[in-house]
Structures are given as structure tokens and as C-alpha cells.
Amino acid sequence: MARVWIEDRENHEDYRESMAKWQEAKRAGSKRQPPGRWRVRWYGPDGKGKAKTFGKLPQAEAEVQALTARLDKGSYRDPQSAKAALRVVAEEWHGSLRKQGRRTKDDYRELLDLYVIPKWGDWQTGAIQWRDVSEWVNDLCTLPGKRGKSLSPARIAKTYYVLSGVMKHAVKSHRIAASPCHDHDLPRNDDQDDHVYLTHDQLETLAENAGRYQTFVRTLGYTGIRWGEAIAIKVGRTQLADRRIRILQAYSDVDGHLELGPVKNHEKRSVPLPRSFADELLPLVEGRHRDELLFTAPEGGPMRYPNFRRRDWDKAVQAAGLDGLNLTPHKLRHTAASLAIAAGADPKVVQTMLGHKSAAMTLDVYGHLWPDRLDEVADVLDAGRAAALARLRAPVAPAG
Structure with a gap:
């Protein structure tokens, strides 16, 4: 049996009933789309059946090709798993930490409870985009923290790291294909001063x-x-x-x-x-x-x-x-x-x-x-160039 196939629902009783309700609603002025006639069905890596409907056959065919490619490459993600609330994924991530000491885990727990879950807890994990995270980092930089004081650059970086860890866990657990926590500019830590x-x-x-x-x-x-x-x-x-x-x-x-x-x-x-x-x-x-x-x-x-x-x-x-x-x-x-x-x-x-x-x-x-060694490098280059020029300009002994 094929892992991904298209099912025509035209003669299905539930489709006919849905169409009848849609036509009645349309006559009453409704502008919603008609029910999808073409149903793409497949078995995920877990062996469970999945389904998604489309209104037009070319859309369903394109989905079949995309699903087949992801299943073949091992990059398949269950669409339903991306809908898990971030608070669920966050608890999974925190519970999976094994290398960290208790103090570090407690610190991560505090940041989850103060800044990550209050902001993202009810969001579907797959709905969080790069721009959403960027705006959140801006808020961490400009708004007072939960204790009324501005967060230090180091604290902002650690808070971001916690969200990044949660999203990385979501990738590893096949909930999302890629993490939105990448290439964000974080405030510079001037602790060196x-x-x-x-x-x-x-x-x-x-x-x-x-x-x-x-x-x-x-x-x-x-x-x-x-x-x-x-x-x-x-x-x-x-x-x-x-x-x-x-x-x-x-x-x-x-x-x-x-x-x-x-x-x-x-x-x-x-x-x-x-x-x-x-x-x-x-x-x-x-x-x-x-x-x-x-x-x-x-x-x-x-x-x-x-x-x-x-x-x-x-x-x-x-x-x-x-x-x-x-x-x-x-x-x-x-x-x-x-x-x-x-x-x-x-x-x-x-x-x-x-x-x-x-x-x-x-x-x-x-x-x-560390001392600036640029002059030292330049001096070595000078010596190499001088030796090369000397060899090139040396008189050539006559033959014989």
C-alpha cells in the first residue's frame, strides 16, 4: 500500500452532507469556502493514519509530492504535533535536562516561569516565528523585568537561551522543522568594563x-x-x-x-x-x-x-x-x-x-x-617579500 495517496470524496456521504450545508449557507449569503473534495491520506512514521483535505486536485497532488519527499528524507513532521502549546514543550525540555546541576536547573525554571511561559505558554509551538522572537527580545531589552528593574544583558541572553533550548527540543522531538531562535542580535554584555x-x-x-x-x-x-x-x-x-x-x-x-x-x-x-x-x-x-x-x-x-x-x-x-x-x-x-x-x-x-x-x-x-601582533606579521611578510625580490632580481649566470 502506498504511504501517501489521494482520496476522491465526491461519493462519500459525509462530503455530500457537507456540500448540501455549504450550498444552503451560500444561498443565505455565506462566503466561506466549500468543503474539500480531495483528501490526502498517509501513514506517519508512527504508523498512524493522517489526513488533510483540499478543494482542488492540483493542491492535493502537490501535497502528496511534498509529503512523500519529507517521509523519504526523514524530515517529516506531524502537523498536529506543532500545535502543542509551548508550555507543554517547555516542561518536556526542562524535565529532560540531565547534565545541569540543580542550581542551573532552578535558574532555568525561574526564567521559564517569569519570562518564557507568561509570554509563549499558550502559543502553538509551530506558530512562533522569527519576527515574534525578535520583538520579544526587544521587549526584554526595553521593558522592566518582573522585579521592576531592567534586565542585564547577561540575564537577557540567558532568558533567550532558555527559549532557544525549548525550541531546539521541539525540533528534536519532531514538532517543528526549524527553530525561530537563531541569528538574533542580543544586547552586548559589557561586563568586561x-x-x-x-x-x-x-x-x-x-x-x-x-x-x-x-x-x-x-x-x-x-x-x-x-x-x-x-x-x-x-x-x-x-x-x-x-x-x-x-x-x-x-x-x-x-x-x-x-x-x-x-x-x-x-x-x-x-x-x-x-x-x-x-x-x-x-x-x-x-x-x-x-x-x-x-x-x-x-x-x-x-x-x-x-x-x-x-x-x-x-x-x-x-x-x-x-x-x-x-x-x-x-x-x-x-x-x-x-x-x-x-x-x-x-x-x-x-x-x-x-x-x-x-x-x-x-x-x-x-x-x-593578547598583544597586538599585526606589526610582527607585517615584518615577517616584508622579510618574505624581500627574499623573493632578491631571488627574482639576482643576475643569471651565463650558460657554459
């Missing part, structure tokens, strides 16, 4: 004033690892002979409770240590069980960010004369990146240190710190 790049002298002064957490501050400033990664380092993950620390897990603060989970982007990695700094870690490692935390709170257990800021960090920043820089522990990542770049590290090395998803992301954030 808030970066703080400490010199070696400033970093060492800060560490010297951090009391018992001198080594912890140096770890943040020289490796660029995140706060949650730093407080989750276990003794057994230090490889001091090789000048490495293995970053495998991170703590996240979820509703006031610290939860141990995977590192961001699932980028497990080894970060390098300067030799002198690796030696400073020895007293924290020797004689301790490999499963103990390398850095702990004064009372034991993992360090808590608010306590560290209030009790140790803010005082160290002030004592080091850095209190006008709006410096936070997280911003020591920028210092680590800048010091590594100044030492000659290439983008791939810095990407590995920081746990970025790609070197492209590293270049987007820190590309301005």
Missing part, C-alpha cells in the same frame, strides 16, 4: 593580608578556578610534584545549602601551579586523608561565601589598599587570565585553566589582553 586585573604585587599584597587564607587567595588568583570549585578541592586531587590541581567537582549554594555536583560546563580539568606556589600547598596536604577538603572554614567543613567575605575578604581588600576596585573573589579569575596571558599563554591554555566551554569564549572575554 567591570573586570579587575591585579598585578603580581597587588595579588601578593592581598594574599599577605588574608591571614589563614593566604594560600586560598593565591589559588584563586593564579589558577582562575571558580569559588565553588576552589572550596570543593580535595587533598587527593592535588598533584604537587606535577604542579597540578585536578578540578572535578564544585559546590553550589542551593537555597542556603551547599550541594556538591559537577563543574560548570562539565569541564573537568587540571590547572597549572607555579613551582613556588605548589611548595606552599605542601603543609595543607601532608598527613591528611585524600578525601578531606583542602580548604575549610575555621570551624571545619566547606567554606561559606558570605562568611568569608565578611570575616576575611573585605578586611584583606581594605588592608591591601584595593577597596576602590569593587574586587570580589570571583574577579580573581580575571587576574589569573591576565597574568597567564602576560606570561605568554595561548587561548587554548587559558581556556583549559578557566574551564571555558571553548577557546572562542575565552577570546570573546579576554581577547583584548
Whole structure:
């Protein structure tokens, strides 16, 4: 049996009844179209029968050709599935997230509930067009957020990412053929203006004033690892002979409770240590069980960010004369990146240190710190051209 065929409904009882009602309505002045005589029928990949009617035979024939091509190529989408409300697809998407930690999933949940579902929840998934999404992004950029304040560029980008994830799920689940979330201009994130790049002298002064957490501050400033990664380092993950620390897990603060989970982007990695700094870690490692935390709170257990800021960090920043820089522990990542770049590290090395998803992301954030090598390239080109001209203009020795 053919997978797609045309059925003539002229002699079908239901068609005749529909035509009689249409003719009566037409005599009464109705301008609606007559019922479709030609019914295209087919079996979808799920084996279930589908149908769609057309008023003219050429229309039905064109639909048969289109359906047959999509079924052959595997690009077929059930027209009915595209009618699913976006809130249904959004719940499917959020429930399918497996790699993300609880904090990330909670953040996505909040954005769904605040901005995505209130706008798109009742829309049919297949009805959302590129222009609709573009207008929505404009609204996110210009209108106050749900808490009365303008959304930051980073928050707008993440909100857009959530809708994009939902639509990508709709494509993968064969509800729609293509996502409308592509090639949209998002507001520029000017967070680089808030970066703080400490010199070696400033970093060492800060560490010297951090009391018992001198080594912890140096770890943040020289490796660029995140706060949650730093407080989750276990003794057994230090490889001091090789000048490495293995970053495998991170703590996240979820509703006031610290939860141990995977590192961001699932980028497990080894970060390098300067030799002198690796030696400073020895007293924290020797004689301790490999499963103990390398850095702990004064009372034991993992360090808590608010306590560290209030009790140790803010005082160290002030004592080091850095209190006008709006410096936070997280911003020591920028210092680590800048010091590594100044030492000659290439983008791939810095990407590995920081746990970025790609070197492209590293270049987007820190590309301005790499020295301009255009003159260096021009000088090499000059040398090559001069050598070529010298060869071309060299006198040719006479034959014989």
C-alpha cells in the first residue's frame, strides 16, 4: 500500500452532507469556502493514519509530492504535533535536562516561569516565528523585568537561551522543522568594563593580608578556578610534584545549602601551579586523608561565601589598599587570565585553566589582553617579500 495517496470524496456521504450545508449557507449569503473534495491520506512514521483535505486536485497532488519527499528524507513532521502549546514543550525540555546541576536547573525554571511561559505558554509551538522572537527580545531589552528593574544583558541572553533550548527540543522531538531562535542580535554584555586585573604585587599584597587564607587567595588568583570549585578541592586531587590541581567537582549554594555536583560546563580539568606556589600547598596536604577538603572554614567543613567575605575578604581588600576596585573573589579569575596571558599563554591554555566551554569564549572575554601582533606579521611578510625580490632580481649566470 502506498504511504501517501489521494482520496476522491465526491461519493462519500459525509462530503455530500457537507456540500448540501455549504450550498444552503451560500444561498443565505455565506462566503466561506466549500468543503474539500480531495483528501490526502498517509501513514506517519508512527504508523498512524493522517489526513488533510483540499478543494482542488492540483493542491492535493502537490501535497502528496511534498509529503512523500519529507517521509523519504526523514524530515517529516506531524502537523498536529506543532500545535502543542509551548508550555507543554517547555516542561518536556526542562524535565529532560540531565547534565545541569540543580542550581542551573532552578535558574532555568525561574526564567521559564517569569519570562518564557507568561509570554509563549499558550502559543502553538509551530506558530512562533522569527519576527515574534525578535520583538520579544526587544521587549526584554526595553521593558522592566518582573522585579521592576531592567534586565542585564547577561540575564537577557540567558532568558533567550532558555527559549532557544525549548525550541531546539521541539525540533528534536519532531514538532517543528526549524527553530525561530537563531541569528538574533542580543544586547552586548559589557561586563568586561567591570573586570579587575591585579598585578603580581597587588595579588601578593592581598594574599599577605588574608591571614589563614593566604594560600586560598593565591589559588584563586593564579589558577582562575571558580569559588565553588576552589572550596570543593580535595587533598587527593592535588598533584604537587606535577604542579597540578585536578578540578572535578564544585559546590553550589542551593537555597542556603551547599550541594556538591559537577563543574560548570562539565569541564573537568587540571590547572597549572607555579613551582613556588605548589611548595606552599605542601603543609595543607601532608598527613591528611585524600578525601578531606583542602580548604575549610575555621570551624571545619566547606567554606561559606558570605562568611568569608565578611570575616576575611573585605578586611584583606581594605588592608591591601584595593577597596576602590569593587574586587570580589570571583574577579580573581580575571587576574589569573591576565597574568597567564602576560606570561605568554595561548587561548587554548587559558581556556583549559578557566574551564571555558571553548577557546572562542575565552577570546570573546579576554581577547583584548593578547598583544597586538599585526606589526610582527607585517615584518615577517616584508622579510618574505624581500627574499623573493632578491631571488627574482639576482643576475643569471651565463650558460657554459
